[in-house]
Amino acid sequence: MRLTEKVHHILRNHLHEGDQAIDATAGNGYDTIFLAEQVGLSGKVIAIDIQDSAIRLTGEKLDSTGLIDRVKLVTDDHATALGKLIGASREKIAAITFNLGYLPGSDKRIQTNAESTKEALAASIQLLSPGGCLSVTAYRGHSGGTAEAETVEAFMRKSQCEGHAVDCFEPESSNSPPILWLLKKS
Numbered sequence: 001m002r003l004t005e006k007v008h009h010i011l012r013n014h015l016h017e018g019d020q021a022i023d024a025t026a027g028n029g030y031d032t033i034f035l036a037e038q039v040g041l042s043g044k045v046i047a048i049d050i051q052d053s054a055i056r057l058t059g060e061k062l063d064s065t066g067l068i069d070r071v072k073l074v075t076d077d078h079a080t081a082l083g084k085l086i087g088a089s090r091e092k093i094a095a096i097t098f099n100l101g102y103l104p105g106s107d108k109r110i111q112t113n114a115e116s117t118k119e120a121l122a123a124s125i126q127l128l129s130p131g132g133c134l135s136v137t138a139y140r141g142h143s144g145g146t147a148e149a150e151t152v153e154a155f156m157r158k159s160q161c162e163g164h165a166v167d168c169f170e171p172e173s174s175n176s177p178p179i180l181w182l183l184k185k186s
């Protein structure tokens with residue numbers, strides 16, 4: 001099973017009608033569409049991406065699938081956008097997903113980075129409801145990817161020490177495979 005499928009499998013069992021969820025890296029919109037389907041008509045998804053083109057593409061896909069009304073689209077850095085949400089949505093979010101790196105087929109220089117990802121993860125813990133789920137898929141094959149993956153690992157190890165349940169999945173490969181971290185808030 002690919003890591004993206006694993007995330008969807010886990011969140012399919014976790015999310016319910018009426019929940020609120022966040023896609024912190026909307027990209028081509030696949031994860032946003034998945035989250036919007038899971039939270040149902042009465043749920044809400046916030047989809048964030050730093051690239052306006054990604055947000056527009058995600059919006060078009062949501063429009064054509066009839067899911068647009070349950071999704072708020074935000075063009076911004078995820079650390080900034082999540083930080084702004086804390087006031088109104090503290091401990092209200094059932095799931096937050098991060099699929100780090102760059103958008104395949106797009107400008108590879110526009111990629112997530114360790115500093116802003118670290119800040120975004122810290123904000124995510126405050127936004128998650130008790131029992132809420134955080135998924136982070138990190139890629140190590142591109143420049144900056146290894147440093148970012150190490151930052152995610154440090155965050156997850158610290159969170160585990162603080163009492164949150166943390167799991168890690170790493171496909172067997174000799175060639176810097178992506179790594180998936182899952183956190184369930186205590």
Ligand SMILES: C[S@@+](CC[C@H](N)C(=O)[O-])C[C@H]1O[C@@H](n2cnc3c(N)ncnc32)[C@H](O)[C@@H]1O
Pocket residue numbers: 024025026027028029030031032048049050051054076077078079099100101102103104110111112113116
């Ligand atoms: C691997 S793609 C995400 C794929 C997406 N989840 C999907 O289903 O298609 C990573 C995305 O992160 C976005 N990104 C890069 N830096 C970012 C930042 N600081 N804040 C938010 N998004 C960022 C990129 O523009 C890119 O679209």
